[in-house]
Amino acid sequence: MMAWAVHLFTASGAVIGVWCLVAIHRGDYRGAFFGMLLAVVIDAVDGPLARLARVKEVLPQFDGTKLDDIVDYLNFVVVPLVLIHQADLFPASVLIWIVPFPLLTSAYRFCHISAKTPDHFFTGFPSYWNILAFYYFVGRSPLWFNAIFTLFAAVMVLVPIRYIYPGRTRTLRPLTIGLGILWSAALLIILWQLPDPSPSLVAWSLLYPIYYTALSFVLHWRFLSEGRRTPLEQR
Numbered sequence: 001m002m003a004w005a006v007h008l009f010t011a012s013g014a015v016i017g018v019w020c021l022v023a024i025h026r027g028d029y030r031g032a033f034f035g036m037l038l039a040v041v042i043d044a045v046d047g048p049l050a051r052l053a054r055v056k057e058v059l060p061q062f063d064g065t066k067l068d069d070i071v072d073y074l075n076f077v078v079v080p081l082v083l084i085h086q087a088d089l090f091p092a093s094v095l096i097w098i099v100p101f102p103l104l105t106s107a108y109r110f111c112h113i114s115a116k117t118p119d120h121f122f123t124g125f126p127s128y129w130n131i132l133a134f135y136y137f138v139g140r141s142p143l144w145f146n147a148i149f150t151l152f153a154a155v156m157v158l159v160p161i162r163y164i165y166p167g168r169t170r171t172l173r174p175l176t177i178g179l180g181i182l183w184s185a186a187l188l189i190i191l192w193q194l195p196d197p198s199p200s201l202v203a204w205s206l207l208y209p210i211y212y213t214a215l216s217f218v219l220h221w222r223f224l225s226e227g228r229r230t231p232l233e234q235r
Contacts, residue, residue, distance in 0.1 A: 003058040010046045013039050013071040020079045024086050030194045036130045039075040077106045080133035089136045090147045105157040120168035125156035138197050163216040183208035
């Protein structure tokens with residue numbers, strides 16, 4: 001019973017994703033971002049719950065990983081890109097042809113067997129389009145910058161750099177989780193302040209994504225310096 005409850009909890013993320021799409025359609029971008037943040041919380045919690053409930057042993061006929069990927073693709077890729085489109089966060093002249101790039105590269109990465117490594121890293125930029133959409137929106141960055149950075153990030157989805165899995169990568173895991181909680185609190189405050197969030201708080205909140213990226217690159221460099229190969233190179 002507990003195993004089915006965990007799967008239902010994971011599936012509830014899809015309901016949140018549809019609610020976000022409805023909010024975007026209504027122009028309620030703050031509500032959509034609150035929904036996306038809630039989806040992140042569900043995604044962060046359902047994994048430990050699944051391991052606690054031993055869902056793979058109790059329900060071997062049900063693929064919880066596939067369910068998780070479906071929900072994540074909706075919430076981390078489709079929903080934020082729809083928001084980017086509806087909120088006109090790209091120049092109008094390039095909006096229609098840039099949006100498909102992250103949709104396609106992320107779809108490829110989600111389906112690749114190397115998307116997550118056995119030692120708990122993501123391979124390629126982990127399709128955090130929800131985070132990019134958030135900072136494009138609250139940071140009021142130039143539209144041309146948003147477009148160029150999105151294309152760059154879409155390419156990085158395909159580049160086999162190892163990015164940390166915040167809740168599972170062992171190196172500095174307590175620090176990563178602790179900073180992640182503080183960062184989430186900062187995002188909540190920023191969302192509450194919309195439509196005029198504190199520019200200084202937005203700037204300070206960027207320290208966590210910078211920390212995440214820097215730690216990922218350092219660990220990837222250490223991985224390569226030890227003579228090991230990425231999952232794509234091993235095939």
